[in-house]
Amino acid sequence: MSSTLDSLIAALPEGTVVTDPDIVASYRQDRAADPHAGTALAVVRPTRTEEVQAVLRWATGHQIAVIPRGAGTGLSGGATALDGAIVLSTERMRDITVDTATRTAVAQPGLLNAEVKKAVAAHGLWYPPDPSSFEICSIGGNIATNAGGLCCVKYGVTTDYVLGLQVVLADGTAVRLGGPRLKDVAGLSLTKLFVGSEGTLGVITEVTLKLLPAQHSPCTVVASFDSVEAAARAVVTITGKIRPSMLEFMDSVAINAVEDKLKMGLDRNAAAMMVAASDERGPAGGADAEFMAQVFTDNGATEVFSTSDPEEGEAFVAARRYAIPAVEAKGSLLLEDVGVPLPALADLVSGIAKIAAQREVLISVIAHAGDGNTHPLIVFDPADTDMAQRAELAFGEIMDLAVALGGTITGEHGVGRLKRPWLAGQIGPEAMELNRRIKDALDPAGILNPGAGI
Amino acid sequence: MSSTLDSLIAALPEGTVVTDPDIVASYRQDRAADPHAGTALAVVRPTRTEEVQAVLRWATGHQIAVIPRGAGTGLSGGATALDGAIVLSTERMRDITVDTATRTAVAQPGLLNAEVKKAVAAHGLWYPPDPSSFEICSIGGNIATNAGGLCCVKYGVTTDYVLGLQVVLADGTAVRLGGPRLKDVAGLSLTKLFVGSEGTLGVITEVTLKLLPAQHSPCTVVASFDSVEAAARAVVTITGKIRPSMLEFMDSVAINAVEDKLKMGLDRNAAAMMVAASDERGPAGGADAEFMAQVFTDNGATEVFSTSDPEEGEAFVAARRYAIPAVEAKGSLLLEDVGVPLPALADLVSGIAKIAAQREVLISVIAHAGDGNTHPLIVFDPADTDMAQRAELAFGEIMDLAVALGGTITGEHGVGRLKRPWLAGQIGPEAMELNRRIKDALDPAGILNPGAGI
Numbered sequence: 001m002s003s004t005l006d007s008l009i010a011a012l013p014e015g016t017v018v019t020d021p022d023i024v025a026s027y028r029q030d031r032a033a034d035p036h037a038g039t040a041l042a043v044v045r046p047t048r049t050e051e052v053q054a055v056l057r058w059a060t061g062h063q064i065a066v067i068p069r070g071a072g073t074g075l076s077g078g079a080t081a082l083d084g085a086i087v088l089s090t091e092r093m094r095d096i097t098v099d100t101a102t103r104t105a106v107a108q109p110g111l112l113n114a115e116v117k118k119a120v121a122a123h124g125l126w127y128p129p130d131p132s133s134f135e136i137c138s139i140g141g142n143i144a145t146n147a148g149g150l151c152c153v154k155y156g157v158t159t160d161y162v163l164g165l166q167v168v169l170a171d172g173t174a175v176r177l178g179g180p181r182l183k184d185v186a187g188l189s190l191t192k193l194f195v196g197s198e199g200t201l202g203v204i205t206e207v208t209l210k211l212l213p214a215q216h217s218p219c220t221v222v223a224s225f226d227s228v229e230a231a232a233r234a235v236v237t238i239t240g241k242i243r244p245s246m247l248e249f250m251d252s253v254a255i256n257a258v259e260d261k262l263k264m265g266l267d268r269n270a271a272a273m274m275v276a277a278s279d280e281r282g283p284a285g286g287a288d289a290e291f292m293a294q295v296f297t298d299n300g301a302t303e304v305f306s307t308s309d310p311e312e313g314e315a316f317v318a319a320r321r322y323a324i325p326a327v328e329a330k331g332s333l334l335l336e337d338v339g340v341p342l343p344a345l346a347d348l349v350s351g352i353a354k355i356a357a358q359r360e361v362l363i364s365v366i367a368h369a370g371d372g373n374t375h376p377l378i379v380f381d382p383a384d385t386d387m388a389q390r391a392e393l394a395f396g397e398i399m400d401l402a403v404a405l406g407g408t409i410t411g412e413h414g415v416g417r418l419k420r421p422w423l424a425g426q427i428g429p430e431a432m433e434l435n436r437r438i439k440d441a442l443d444p445a446g447i448l449n450p451g452a453g454i
Numbered sequence: 455m456s457s458t459l460d461s462l463i464a465a466l467p468e469g470t471v472v473t474d475p476d477i478v479a480s481y482r483q484d485r486a487a488d489p490h491a492g493t494a495l496a497v498v499r500p501t502r503t504e505e506v507q508a509v510l511r512w513a514t515g516h517q518i519a520v521i522p523r524g525a526g527t528g529l530s531g532g533a534t535a536l537d538g539a540i541v542l543s544t545e546r547m548r549d550i551t552v553d554t555a556t557r558t559a560v561a562q563p564g565l566l567n568a569e570v571k572k573a574v575a576a577h578g579l580w581y582p583p584d585p586s587s588f589e590i591c592s593i594g595g596n597i598a599t600n601a602g603g604l605c606c607v608k609y610g611v612t613t614d615y616v617l618g619l620q621v622v623l624a625d626g627t628a629v630r631l632g633g634p635r636l637k638d639v640a641g642l643s644l645t646k647l648f649v650g651s652e653g654t655l656g657v658i659t660e661v662t663l664k665l666l667p668a669q670h671s672p673c674t675v676v677a678s679f680d681s682v683e684a685a686a687r688a689v690v691t692i693t694g695k696i697r698p699s700m701l702e703f704m705d706s707v708a709i710n711a712v713e714d715k716l717k718m719g720l721d722r723n724a725a726a727m728m729v730a731a732s733d734e735r736g737p738a739g740g741a742d743a744e745f746m747a748q749v750f751t752d753n754g755a756t757e758v759f760s761t762s763d764p765e766e767g768e769a770f771v772a773a774r775r776y777a778i779p780a781v782e783a784k785g786s787l788l789l790e791d792v793g794v795p796l797p798a799l800a801d802l803v804s805g806i807a808k809i810a811a812q813r814e815v816l817i818s819v820i821a822h823a824g825d826g827n828t829h830p831l832i833v834f835d836p837a838d839t840d841m842a843q844r845a846e847l848a849f850g851e852i853m854d855l856a857v858a859l860g861g862t863i864t865g866e867h868g869v870g871r872l873k874r875p876w877l878a879g880q881i882g883p884e885a886m887e888l889n890r891r892i893k894d895a896l897d898p899a900g901i902l903n904p905g906a907g908i
Contacts, residue, residue, distance in 0.1 A: 192646035441895035
């Protein structure tokens with residue numbers, strides 16, 4: 001094998017192929033921390049499209065699997081290494097140019113989401129998608145998973161902001177799809193097909209992003225409830241009438257975990273807390289906030305607080321974002337990502353509580369409630385084999401529940417390797433076959449991220 | 455052949471298969487009026503997915519081409535009949551149900567866009583995409599072409615509102631893709647792949663649409679310019695700062711053609727007219743209108759008129775929508791649909807004027823200027839063979855020009871049969887090959903809309 005690798009090393013600039021065992025080991029897992037992760041032959045860190053092409057030509061020639069990897073923050077094991085594979089990390093592909101006239105940016109995939117936001121903000125522009133992990137996740141990974149976030153309830157998900165891509169196919173061919181045109185229907189919608197394809201169809205080497213003018217400062221409303229159902233009812237009433245720019249949910253476990261850490265005076269007795277915002281301009285933002293506060297009150301909120309002060313509002317958003325690390329302090333997490341049509345939100349949350357009771361594990365639920373997209377956080381101790389097993393059972397049962405409620409096994413994190421056994425149960429045999437036909441057409445040898453996604 | 459057709463007739467409810475020669479002849483062309491249209495064996499008008507499946511199973515069994523057709527308003531010849539093919543018209547598939555709780559509608563493809571808008575408006579909801587032909591085009595055709603419209607500059611195009619589809623594949627398999635979930639990343643983005651596929655991958659039999667709360671009443675600004683460049687400069691300034699809900703352009707030919715018919719007092723001496731709107735709520739809408747009026751003035755507008763009266767505003771929008779029929783009064787039209795990145799808009803329009811002069815044909819340009827999407831209307835007399843030939847040359851040269859300016863041969867109408875020879879020139883051989891691989895994977899026998907789209 002070392003002579004095989006030698007030809008790859010020779011084909012690329014010095015330092016691009018890393019074989020140091022410690023470094024290679026550090027690329028075994030992503031944030032899903034899959035215990036079944038393998039060990040790659042090498043980690044390849046190209047800086048240019050041509051280098052990615054060389055890697056894939058070599059991989060096709062030697063029938064070696066390639067695991068594309070962004071910042072390694074994926075939560076479904078989409079970037080878990082396999083024995084004998086190559087991990088292709090885009091971390092060194094970090095250029096960006098912003099064009100204010102077309103209101104677009106052209107970025108390489110390794111740039112972090114926060115870096116994209118910052119680069120475009122310097123031109124008075126805004127890239128909306130905001131995964132909670134925006135400070136540590138890459139734009140390429142966002143596109144590979146069609147990532148969501150908090151503002152998606154109003155502004156849509158990553159795919160809505162991808163106008164063009166350059167991708168490298170399994171055989172090393174580089175293809176440009178779309179470009180800085182707001183409308184373009186020439187040929188099949190291949191740009192959109194590659195968004196969310198989890199590295200199974202090609203490697204993204206450049207993206208053209210649609211940008212918006214800078215966001216207006218939001219008005220924020222925070223409300224506590226003594227029942228989850230009451231909070232869920234309020235969500236449906238709100239989204240039926242207005243377009244909030246954020247509509248987030250935390251359950252009592254998350255509230256208390258955050259309060260333990262941040263000590264900001266959250267209501268420890270609440271069963272649910274909502275953090276909502278409107279970024280409509282001028283008095284409309286305040287009117288929306290007032291409307292949401294009224295809906296919360298009408299639905300039995302025990303406490304409602306509104307603010308138009310951006311910093312005060314951001315403190316509550318930060319609290320919501322902090323929920324995952326705060327709950328993680330209680331143990332290891334199996335992080336779920338199930339979604340349902342909005343009216344089923346309360347049934348999903350109460351069903352999850354039943355699963356938690358039955359499997360005797362702690363499950364905290366946080367949610368992008370306005371999208372019906374929840375993140376049940378299953379807390380377990382990996383050293384306790386029985387508990388770990390019960391947590392895994394709960395993980396699957398939550399997906400089964402979401403599907404039974406007309407929902408999805410993954411709203412924004414991707415199928416990866418962890419959720420693959422549940423995919424067919426959601427989309428059915430005909431759609432599975434259709435996925436497979438497209439995968440086979442684009443990657444006939446199956447070298448791209450085998451075992452992940454479809 | 456008649457016995458072949460007999461088996462189709464027998465497989466479907468009475469009246470579904472139409473063989474009356476006059477009726478079949480009326481389905482030869484769509485609005486592109488392709489003179490090379492063939493004549494189908496029969497027109498099939500199913501009402502249910504199961505009937506569409508029966509048609510496609512039969513077509514696959516007999517290797518007969520199927521031309522899917524919505525309302526027949528396509529402008530690129532995507533529904534032109536072929537000799538020996540079957541035209542599959544969705545015109546009798548007209549059900550719709552609206553769900554206010556999920557803010558979605560499930561519709562059959564034959565419903566007109568205006569009927570969808572009306573059905574959801576009855577529930578206080580809004581389906582934004584608004585092709586100029588919205589009163590006569592079908593929602594299925596809108597999805598098959600990823601149709602645009604006037605409000606797309608702020609609200610995006612059809613694909614942004616398609617959450618789910620049921621499609622019937624070439625072999626008759628029915629597949630459900632997506633559904634009433636605002637976020638769902640399970641499996642490849644196949645819903646998006648079918649949007650804009652022009653009937654080449656499958657037949658859409660049901661759509662799940664994302665809806666918004668009702669639109670707010672817009673403030674409208676109308677401005678006249680003595681140069682196209684000045685108007686184009688204003689467009690770039692506006693979209694860099696705010697999000698207008700409409701930003702439309704008409705050239706002097708269109709202005710005069712509309713004024714000939716409507717006599718509403720448009721400035722006949724103007725080189726260009728802009729119709730812009732903002733639907734931001736409360737004072738923000740007026741502030742946007744004021745900003746746009748100022749930008750128009752700063753860029754040398756000869757006349758600027760603002761109104762917050764919805765009826766007065768709608769009169770100007772109607773004038774813009776009326777431009778195509780008004781110019782059509784001057785002769786037959788070859789209707790173009792080219793788009794460019796915004797800064798190239800003025801170069802595109804002036805380049806088109808040069809082509810018109812060189813080919814000695816009248817070309818009027820109207821545009822969804824905020825999207826960089828233009829509709830050059832090439833006027834010709836089909837009885838004048840030499841002029842018809844010059845018009846066809848201009849048609850191709852305009853696409854070549856758009857591509858040279860970094861643009862697209864079609865922004866929202868589709869490639870159809872008319873633009874197919876120019877597709878490879880825009881997207882390049884690698885993307886063509888990728889399109890072809892997907893087409894072959896989904897329709898290996900090539901029976902779905904052969905010769906159209908990809």
